[in-house]
Amino acid sequence: MSSAAFRGRRGVAAVLAVVAIVVAALVVYLSRASAEPATESAGAGSALAPASAAAPAAPSDPSGALSSAGASPAPPASAKTTPKAPATGWVAVDKAAWKAQADAYQALKADPVPAGVGNLAEFRADCSYSHSAADDPIVFPGLPGASHMHSFIGNAATKASTTVEDLQRYTATSCKPVQDHSAYWVPTLYDNKTGKPVETTGFRVYYRSMMNTSAGQMPMPTGLRMIAGDAKKSVPTPRGAQGQFYCAFYGPGDLDGIARSTNGNWPICGDGATFHFMLQFPDCWDGEHLDSPNHKDHVAYGYNNTCPADHPVKIPAITFDIQYGVKGQPEGYYLASDKDGKSASSMHGDAFVVWDTATMNSRTRNCIQQRRTCDDFGYQR
Template identity: 30%
Template sequence: MRWTPYAFSALLAPSIHALLRFSCSQLVIERLDPLVNPGELQSPHLHQIIGGNAFNASMDPSVAPPDLATCTTCTFAEDFSNYWTAVLFFRARNGTFKRVPIKGNVGFEQSQGGMTVYYTPTIQMGKPREKITAFKKGFRMIVGNPTYRTETEAKRFRQLTYTCLQNMNTRTGETLDFPKKPCPAGIMANVRFPTCWDGVNLDSPDHMSHVAYPSSGTFESDGPCPASHPIKIPQLFYEVIWDTTKFNDMSLWPEDGSQPFIWSFGDATGYGNHGDYVFGWKDNALQKAMDSNCYINCPELKSQSITEGNKCAQQQKVKENIDGWLTELPGGQMVN
């Protein structure tokens, strides 16, 4: 089935009132993390980063990324935010590792790696639309925990999941752990962030405490925000499609048939799924989009082609081999 806005909306329930969905190509793959390891030229594990080319080991929250960036990999040209996740590896029977490539999502096939980003301002539930407050200059957050290895731990975060793609339009059967069988069209990692803000802090020591999930229900069911975090913010959502298809031959998998994919921080369960975000939209562009009822495309925002976004790239700050067959994960991360 060819992707259309109507086909996409059929995948979501309840119906979307407004939605931004756009592509951001790969900016760089390297061991940097300005939130967890600020100032360190190599963080412990490898990340894949998209967005504005102001990304660096240290990102001063008082300086807006648009003031430093000269380009962005995102198709909305006013979005200089940075979005990143860990990197997926395949572990062969002989114990060597191969980085799994990323492919473009439905409608964004020309994208060079990267991911699909969503900002959903509200869900239509047959009642007046609530005000959604866009993120502010200096805002940043993390969702998920790379140390988690059990389902009980993973359930502390809502909607950090995987989809075993039967085809590129599959949007059902999400799991908290890695799929146990080969996926015909790849594995999609889904990263959904909390949707309530305390209204005061743009960050917190753990990069999580200033945001929260609805006190009951979910964002999709229009659940209310807790009193401690009363401000509704957009649901930020990443879809990352890992092209695992070249590793679908079961003769390459472990002899016991266990799944062979490993996050770059050494997680073979998938329960450590997590994502990071540094806000960087220019001026009030995101608030304007949240107020406008934009659906998929947004004429109120400046756009650029995927081809143009593909041109925006960074070199690794510290050159490191991340391709070919590796005898260990980058940074010497142990599988655990």
Template identity: 30%
Template structure:
């Protein structure tokens, strides 16, 4: 039932019998103030990100110069041919006295408890899809959004789950949960599934992709691509004491770009699979075991969580990200 609910919520390609549900862990590569898509070359970028994937990640990732599969020497993802990079903003807890503390990620308790944080990544399809091409990149979400109406009008399937246990599914919200979550907060980010078939990127990093109309891709974006889907588990459990929450009863979490609502949720993706590995996996309708780090896909090579955990890079920006802080990194205003 859980797999069915995942597919129903996430897969938005034409509905046919054949389906790929490729699910795997990507351990934490680095937490750093870098953003090679929105702020290429900026060192530091305006706000903090948590990044997973290949170790070729850098402040500048020009696709004409940086071919990720040939530049990277390891990946924090369990498929060893996936040198893509996946990243999101970082979650902070703001205490009653106004100080802030970074929230860590933790391994998905449905099969990936051995991972050193990071994300669970999915590639979903229902029917024939065209895998991404070298140099492809995209973002989803808008960090300037502060209302549900803004988020609903433009994006689909990005939400928060207040985990009562590791098995919790359902009860999603578009904003930060307003009560302590016993097993942490799971944040889901799903990307569009239609591509214009021409551009590997666009000035806003979004216009070259689109959501389908019903079950069909629009004429402007006729090519069906896999749905990239992140689940990030944030360890909010150390901050569940209501005595530390704001005195007015408001929720205490803040994104690293200063959003205290949650509606500015967004994600970034740079494709970096080696050769035709992703296309082979999609063509073979590969899937994964829910409660084990096992991909049922004889065309893909995989590594253990322990080996994936070894792939890390040093921070490029030197700043204190541990302990209590008086302001967000980069002095981002909270609003």
């Protein structure tokens, strides 16, 4: 899906309740004392080492989401290593590492902008399906098989015990550019008629500004992890509902489908359309934690063009644009997170963000700070 198509339809409403966000503190070097609220669910990951919007009318370009190999593969199953236990709950950022990244970003000069570059403040990674497992290194760290089935995208080494150091070390990826070592995952989609999984055929990860200014913009801190959506939500997703899958076209078409599944929860797409889902993550960070007990409290959605005072660091807003190569059927589908309810309301996504730090800094400076459109490899022309 093109960036212009996304922007042109961003007001139509599929997953986002948040779109406007604006200037926050230019740089917060993590001096606030953190409140440590108690919540129920487990956290994940390790402390950092340096290192709806609306449904658019055009689907992601499958040809831009082909697999690409990173510099070093995942370790073989026979490799004998002593696993490091992932941290849980409130995971503090390494303040020295974040300060070093922030200082390098502030000192970085933007590259000249070639003629013809668009003015959408974003860069992206085009990815493809990597592997599946009943693992979740954010919600159930170190507990293989404890989760519902997930479809993993990006870093090929991702498993239940994955830490930030793992993602930095084992960099084979199904994403372009290969400097994106992150792990992304969503609940596996199943065909309700056959019980077989339906894997993604395109997975574009946008990093963008949802605000009308990039003043105070900062890069993603290495090792940030977060969840968007609610895996426990189980409500119907009929035609016109928020949080539903939709039909994406290269042109005019009915986003809600020309028909619905028997239970009403899934669209049946017309000719030339396929299933899509858009998932928007927060764009403001507390500047102190890489994770929180519910995997959401350390980040926040901006409002009215600004970040809230308790989450003052403006970071790129991640958007998952997910394509499935199916058109719908009367029997419908179900997500691994809601096999019984068979609605789309439990759709959610996890992001464990680890880029090559210099690449993250330069893309944020060139593309978001300068409010220019970038693709997988830099300025989009």
